[in-house]
Amino acid sequence: MKAVVYREIGDPSVLRLVERDVPEPGPGEVRIRIHASGINPTDLRARSSDMWPMPYPEVTPHHDGGGVIDAVGPGVEAFAPGDRVWVMTAGFGYNTGTAQEFTVVPASWVRPLAEDASFELGASLGVPALTAHWALTVAEGGPRRLAPKALDGCTVLVAGGAGAVGHAAIQLARWSGATVITTVSGPEKAALATAAGAHHVVNYREGDPAAEIRAVAKDGVDVIVEVAVAKNIDLDLAVLKNGGTVAVYADDSPTVELDILRSLQLNARFQFLLLFTSAERMAIAADDVMAAVRDGAMGVGEEHGLPVIRFPLAETAAAQLALQNGAVGKVIVDPTA
Missing domain, CATH: 3.40.50.720 (NAD(P)-binding Rossmann-like Domain)
Structure with missing residues (x-):
């Protein structure tokens, strides 16, 4: 599978497209086929600031994403392959950011994505x-x-x-x-x-x-x-x-x-x-946000007040640079493009 990584702190040029094996979910984990990876200012700070030391020798960025469950690990009963979901805090405590074709995360970091909600919306929730x-x-x-x-x-x-x-x-x-x-x-x-x-x-x-x-x-x-x-x-x-x-x-x-x-x-x-300092608050908030999405209260795109700016996975550096330069809207990387 294709993934974006960086191995040193720096500007967007440190981002590299690499090939990796598709990861297997362990107990309590799910594997997600990422359709949209959302970029936030925290991703830029983590990549560029010496105040945020690299947690791993090789980091896959982006916390947020929308996609489809591809496989589930032992003990996971809340999700099944084929479920549409959004993921929050990917890469927090695990090197499992969403700037890749597949990611494996704890099932507790995942929430169902309503059938009428876009993957871009899923990737815009999270942070x-x-x-x-x-x-x-x-x-x-x-x-x-x-x-x-x-x-x-x-x-x-x-x-x-x-x-x-x-x-x-x-x-x-x-x-x-x-x-x-x-x-x-x-x-x-x-x-x-x-x-x-x-x-x-x-x-x-x-x-x-x-x-x-x-x-x-x-x-x-x-x-x-x-x-x-x-x-x-x-x-x-x-x-x-x-x-x-x-x-x-x-x-x-x-x-x-x-x-x-x-x-x-x-x-x-x-x-x-x-x-990121309160897992309990994040879990409660995720449940309420999921309810708001189900009620049709959340949306992205110009008609909902947040234009979506899309880049293919191979252009993740350009996507991060666009956000860094003040792009108005939600910058999304599409690993399926």
């Missing part, structure tokens, strides 16, 4: 959707699970609604009954955020974004799903409800300057999130 779920369920007194009506009466602000996590947060929050506001940088991204399901879209580069958000949420927003806290901290504090939560999942800067008095007056809660 973005589970991160979005966590951000939406950390507020004090808020729900720990998402489902229809779970966020009724709640106003959510999604910073960067045209990004992969922002897109998933819009869809999950709307499915759960929240009023969803999002900020974007221009009209093209505004159209995508609207297609994703945001009720209100604010261009943060024009006018008075805080006033626009306060016009929708007079008392402030309950939860902010935050991608760039250092840049957005003043806006966040200007629109946060007393007792509200800022859920921070990304690092636009290594430090943030915080107005402590203003935060005290707001009883503000800042929750920093790193997805």
